[in-house]
Amino acid sequence: MGANALLNRAEIFPVGPADRLLEIGCGSGATAARVADHLTTGHLLAIDRAAGAVRLARERNAAHIRSGHVEVRQLAIEEADLPDSSFDTVFAVNVSLFWLGTPPGLLDQIGRLLAPGGTFHVFAERPTRMAIEAIAARATSALRQAHFTNITTTVTGTRAAVSAQRPPGPSNALGR
Template sequence: METIVNRHQAEAWNGYEGRHWAAHQDRYDGVNSGFNDALLAAVRPGDRVLDVGCGNGQLTRLAAARAGTGHAVGVDLSAPMLDRARASAVDEGVANVEFVRGDVQVYPFPAAAFDVALSRFGVMFFADPVAAFGNVGRALRPGGRLAFVCLDDIRHGDLGRVLAALAGHLPPPGTDGTAVAEPLSLADPAAIRSVLTAAGYTGVDCAPVAASQLWGRDAADAAGFLADWGPLRHQLDRVDPATADRARAALTDALRAYEQPDAVRLRGTAWLVTAHRPG
């Protein structure tokens, strides 16, 4: 019997949000894959790898390939994204990989079963982050490694400047009573160190990283994709059609500054966090 304690996120990632990410796997990988190499540096040949909040599973499959004789397990709440991850593993011929649905906070991982745990923007949404990271820590062998990327202050990257163009058209996020803090829950290194220390990790390090993020073929294409992204779609749905059209036009105009001959690319920033399980 499945146990899910993070009901809010389970509903989102098994609803519109998860379906959109699964349907646009290549586009979301284009946004986030620039951070892969920083995470894969933590994987060694023969490693048993756990990918936390694996989503469509690109990082999991790459980690499995890097581990060679080892293997990788991806865990996520989203059934639509896990279906996509499994299909991609078959298409790519990656055999040493497995995908499981579960809530990381309470999932019964075998004790000391992994050498390294990774996550690409999948750890900011825990209902109880200390409990979740503690559960991951118990799944690591003594001396096992943790490496993840999480959002920093969104104003540090180009996306923050693009989204600022919407301020005059859309209501501020969170004014409808919905939770909006989760993606930025680990944006402060002090919060990261506090959570991981309480969860039993040592050697916590937070390093700034940046990557080029591919958002679309041109400004109009990138704006259309962004407007369908769950959080922004929710905001657009809160206003009348004419206001929503003006917001989309403002978004397109803001993205024109980032058009290159072949694509729209934004500079994304994040924290690369590493730590160890004692032992």
């Protein structure tokens, strides 16, 4: 299972040519490469806490990095000091911290990073339908508690996609 099995998930959310995106837990960079193919003036920041994953993601995305459309950093999202409202879309593929007990404040931070009206996507795949339904329910509940809006949850077989928007406006409902 892994990011390669979920590459088609990048097609679930629209990627505009000028979008500013953040991928949390980019792993080997497979999804980053797929998303970056849609960018012409936009930018994708792909982060992962593991040095080995960052090395693989940089190798896989070397052409996109040279073009200036992709940057890959070794960085844990919990420690990321990135500017407010700097991303149109934030997404994560098979990143367990979104369903195994989201760290306190993490969704607030993601909301802060999203531009008004920006969207957060969580994609997951697990061996059983029961496991994926539980993951989708936990992610959906956490997003509701963090005051995200327009939450949609799609479960297909053993795959789930949960998407939500940051509340619009300069002062959103995420405690800012």
